[in-house]
Amino acid sequence: MAEIPIQGHCDPRFAKLRSAFEQGLASGEEVGAAVSVTVDGEPVVDLWGGWKDAQKQTPWKRDTIVNVYSTTKGMAAICAHRLVEQGRLDLDAPVAEYWPEFAAAGKQDLPVRYLLSHQAGLPAVAKPLPPDTLFDWQAMTNALAEQEPWWKPGERHGYHALTYGFLVGEVVRRIAGRSIGTVFREEVAEPLDVDFHIGLAAEHDARVADLIPIPRPADGGAAAAADLEGPLGKMMRDMADPTTMTGAAFSNPKLGDNAANTREWRAAEIPAANGHGTARALARVYGALARGGEVDGVRILESESIERAIAEQVFGPDAVLGGLPMRFGLGFMLRQDLMPLGPNPRTFGHPGAGGSVGFADPDAKIGFGFTMNKMHPAMLGAAGAFALIAALFESR
Numbered sequence: 001m002a003e004i005p006i007q008g009h010c011d012p013r014f015a016k017l018r019s020a021f022e023q024g025l026a027s028g029e030e031v032g033a034a035v036s037v038t039v040d041g042e043p044v045v046d047l048w049g050g051w052k053d054a055q056k057q058t059p060w061k062r063d064t065i066v067n068v069y070s071t072t073k074g075m076a077a078i079c080a081h082r083l084v085e086q087g088r089l090d091l092d093a094p095v096a097e098y099w100p101e102f103a104a105a106g107k108q109d110l111p112v113r114y115l116l117s118h119q120a121g122l123p124a125v126a127k128p129l130p131p132d133t134l135f136d137w138q139a140m141t142n143a144l145a146e147q148e149p150w151w152k153p154g155e156r157h158g159y160h161a162l163t164y165g166f167l168v169g170e171v172v173r174r175i176a177g178r179s180i181g182t183v184f185r186e187e188v189a190e191p192l193d194v195d196f197h198i199g200l201a202a203e204h205d206a207r208v209a210d211l212i213p214i215p216r217p218a219d220g221g222a223a224a225a226a227d228l229e230g231p232l233g234k235m236m237r238d239m240a241d242p243t244t245m246t247g248a249a250f251s252n253p254k255l256g257d258n259a260a261n262t263r264e265w266r267a268a269e270i271p272a273a274n275g276h277g278t279a280r281a282l283a284r285v286y287g288a289l290a291r292g293g294e295v296d297g298v299r300i301l302e303s304e305s306i307e308r309a310i311a312e313q314v315f316g317p318d319a320v321l322g323g324l325p326m327r328f329g330l331g332f333m334l335r336q337d338l339m340p341l342g343p344n345p346r347t348f349g350h351p352g353a354g355g356s357v358g359f360a361d362p363d364a365k366i367g368f369g370f371t372m373n374k375m376h377p378a379m380l381g382a383a384g385a386f387a388l389i390a391a392l393f394e395s396r
Contacts, residue, residue: 077331
């Protein structure tokens with residue numbers, strides 16, 4: 001086997017983290033990956049290694065970017081919170097005040113905060129949608145405006161896996177007059193000089209590591225789902241049935257297993273799922289949030305906005321994820337046993353399907369980012385990322 005290339009720097013204090021990163025690649029747990037950490041705004045870990053491709057022919061480089069699925073949600077949330085602090089968006093105002101068509105199907109009083117806290121009852125579109133609808137912003141937002149909530153808004157919460165980005169993003173677009181990908185680029189990515197994109201230009205394709213999908217059993221996983229008990233089993237069984245709310249949430253529109261490696265996916269703005277970037281970018285953005293919203297003279301949020309964003313909105317059984325206990329602020333997941341983002345209770349961030357994660361720890365002033373290309377069977381982060389996080393805090 002070819003030697004696994006690992007590059008970058010790691011402060012000696014975090015030797016345990018470097019060892020855990022090397023072990024993840026050496027064991028085959030990861031094919032290619034990167035991890036980055038800032039402490040009080042200073043980069044202390046920036047490592048990358050392994051391979052961009054399943055054939056292990058092309059090394060992962062410093063500027064390699066990769067799709068991070070739901071880790072994108074935290075970046076989208078920042079755009080909404082910037083509008084709140086500017087006085088242009090009221091979290092308690094009806095969504096329809098900014099997006100009049102949204103008032104259809106009894107949603108005229110649904111407040112903006114329910115979009116950010118997964119309480120809106122709109123995790124899925126019920127009517128079948130053609131696959132390419134996901135790449136059509138207008139078609140997706142029209143479908144969501146027409147959709148009747150699956151539950152009375154505010155009475156339950158359920159993970160809006162794909163719809164979150166269109167819902168929040170359309171409110172941002174209506175107010176800002178620009179797409180959420182453009183707002184993020186102009187107001188966050190460029191001022192902070194971070195390599196993260198919601199909607200990726202073709203000029204960057206050569207830098208993208210293809211995602212390596214999880215091998216799918218011949219039965220689609222039905223046998224394994226049938227054997228599982230509890231919330232996870234229920235979620236997997238529902239996901240396999242597109243007529244259920246959970247099935248529709250993850251597979252309407254239904255895409256192929258390799259969709260995330262296509263130009264259509266990369267070019268579209270899917271603010272809940274198709275952000276492309278580096279671990280370094282995630283660590284820098286969350287590093288700014290961990291120290292009150294500012295780093296190197298660039299402020300992306302006021303400290304009051306961050307406190308508002310991470311105030312717990314819901315904590316309990318998730319209506320989409322089979323009853324798994326989920327804890328949400330306004331656009332961010334909050335630390336809990338199911339989401340062990342370090343030991344400190346005020347930690348917040350967002351994981352992505354397959355294993356990526358970014359988070360901020362305001363108490364330790366830590367920003368963290370982890371990206372990878374080998375997908376793992378995990379909806380909410382993966383063992384490899386959590387091992388790195390554990391090693392990070394053991395090193396301090």
